[in-house]
Structures are given as structure tokens and as C-alpha cells.
Amino acid sequence: MSLRFDSGLPEGLAGSAHRGMSRTYHSLFVDVVTKAMVPMIQVFAFYVIFHGHYSPGGGFQGGVMLAASIMLLRLAMGQEESFRRFPPDWGMLLAAGGTLLFAVLGVLPMVFGGNFLDYEYIPFLGAEAATRRYWGILLAEVFIGFLVWGALVAIYDALSGGGE
Amino acid sequence: MIWQLDFWLMVVLVIFAIAALEVRDLLAAVGILTGYSFLMALLFAELGAPDVALTEAALGAGLTGVFLLVALFFFDRTSED
Numbered sequence: 001m002s003l004r005f006d007s008g009l010p011e012g013l014a015g016s017a018h019r020g021m022s023r024t025y026h027s028l029f030v031d032v033v034t035k036a037m038v039p040m041i042q043v044f045a046f047y048v049i050f051h052g053h054y055s056p057g058g059g060f061q062g063g064v065m066l067a068a069s070i071m072l073l074r075l076a077m078g079q080e081e082s083f084r085r086f087p088p089d090w091g092m093l094l095a096a097g098g099t100l101l102f103a104v105l106g107v108l109p110m111v112f113g114g115n116f117l118d119y120e121y122i123p124f125l126g127a128e129a130a131t132r133r134y135w136g137i138l139l140a141e142v143f144i145g146f147l148v149w150g151a152l153v154a155i156y157d158a159l160s161g162g163g164e
Numbered sequence: 165m166i167w168q169l170d171f172w173l174m175v176v177l178v179i180f181a182i183a184a185l186e187v188r189d190l191l192a193a194v195g196i197l198t199g200y201s202f203l204m205a206l207l208f209a210e211l212g213a214p215d216v217a218l219t220e221a222a223l224g225a226g227l228t229g230v231f232l233l234v235a236l237f238f239f240d241r242t243s244e245d
Contacts, residue, residue, distance in 0.1 A: 048218070056215040056217070057218050060219070061219055064219075064223055064227060065222055065226070068222065068230070071230050152227065155231075156230070156231070160237070
């Protein structure tokens with residue numbers, strides 16, 4: 001274990017054009033704080049997603065927070081360990097799956113005779129119209145959250161050159 | 165809404181913006197820009213728009229800083245102009 005306090009950037013990364021972000025420096029403080037912070041950020045992000053319809057926030061903000069937690073992993077642990085925890089192809093999978101599920105949720109009311117995203121026409125979400133709209137909004141928030149999570153992590157991996 | 169708090173937040177916001185433009189070290193510029201976004205989020209929250217404030221805090225102070233930092237890994241750290 002070696003500690004470096006000089007620049008804040010990992011050794012060998014500042015100003016290197018092609019090495020990418022594969023190497024990191026190992027600091028006990030950074031590791032412990034990251035391992036403590038990431039689950040808390042994710043729990044708060046899921047809180048923001050699931051309470052999106054009656055408090056500030058929603059799918060987009062929660063998804064951004066989930067992506068930020070993965071980026072904290074990537075920045076603090078380096079590629080090998082963070083790719084083991086969140087493989088780089090999960091980003092595109094989550095983004096594509098979230099988009100697909102959201103599109104299905106939007107088109108499903110049209111099948112049953114409503115407008116696009118008109119949740120009260122989906123018959124199996126509940127008995128009353130209000131209940132159906134409640135569950136529809138909640139599902140849309142969750143799908144948007146996963147889509148934003150995956151898309152932003154994929155953008156980060158493409159930027160840092162780790163997603164090939 | 166407390167106008168003194170708004171006023172001083174705006175003053176510090178302008179100082180941060182000018183500092184982010186003027187500073188030579190680009191890593192410091194990214195840090196100052198992140199601070200700018202955080203102050204912006206505080207200002208939005210103080211003006212009664214918590215939804216906008218949450219978005220600004222997550223996107224501006226969180227993601228934009230990380231993306232600029234990653235872009236900075238591939239360039240020199242000092243600005244030339």
C-alpha cells in the first residue's frame with residue numbers, strides 16, 4: 001500500500017493519452033470510504049426513484065445517483081475490481097432493457113384502447129383507475145431510472161476507454 | 165425566501181464563475197465548476213424549486229464534474245490561453 005498526496009490524480013494518468021484509466025493508486029482511506037458510501041448512495045437513489053411521485057426527484061434523478069455510485073467505484077477502485085462488481089456491458093444492457101420496458105409500458109394502453117402512456121387502460125395493474133395510474137407512474141419511474149443508470153455508465157465507460 | 169441569503173449566494177456564484185474561467189490549472193477549474201453547480205443547487209432549493217435543485221445537485225455537481233475529470237485524464241492539466 002502506498003499513499004500519494006501530490007496531485008490527486010492517480011499516478012501515470014495525468015496527461016497520458018492512451019493508457020486510459022486502468023491503473024489506480026491504492027489508498028486505505030479511499031477504499032474504506034468508497035465501500036461505505038456506495039451502498040448508502042444506492043439506497044438513497046432507490047428512495048428517490050420510488051418516492052418520485054410525491055416528493056422531489058424521480059426516475060431521472062435516482063438513475064443519475066445510481067450512475068454516480070458506479071462512477072465512484074470506477075474512479076476509486078480501478079477497472080479490474082470495478083468491472084468485477086459492475087461489468088461494462090451491463091451499462092448498455094440496462095439502458096436498452098429500460099428503454100424497451102418503458103416503450104412497452106407506453107404502448108400497452110394503446111393495445112387496450114387508450115392513448116400513449118394512458119395507464120388507466122392497462123387492466124391488470126389494479127381494480128380502480130387511480131390505482132392503475134399509480135402503478136403505471138411507479139413502473140415508468142423505475143424503468144426510466146434503470147435506463148438513465150445504464151446509459152450514463154455506458155457513456156462513462158466509452159469516455160474512459162474501458163468499455164471495449 | 166431570504167433575500168440576504170439569495171444575494172450572498174449570487175455573489176459567491178459570480179465569484180466562482182469568474183474563478184473557473186480565470187484559473188490556469190484545469191483540475192482546479194473542474195473543482196470550482198463543481199462548487200458552482202452546488203451553489204446553484206442551493207440557490208434553486210432556496211428559491212423553492214427542490215426538484216430542479218435535486219437535478220442540479222445530481223447532474224451538475226456529480227456527473228458533469230466526473231465527466232470533465234475523465235476528459236482531463238487525456239489532456240494536459242494546464243490551460244494555454
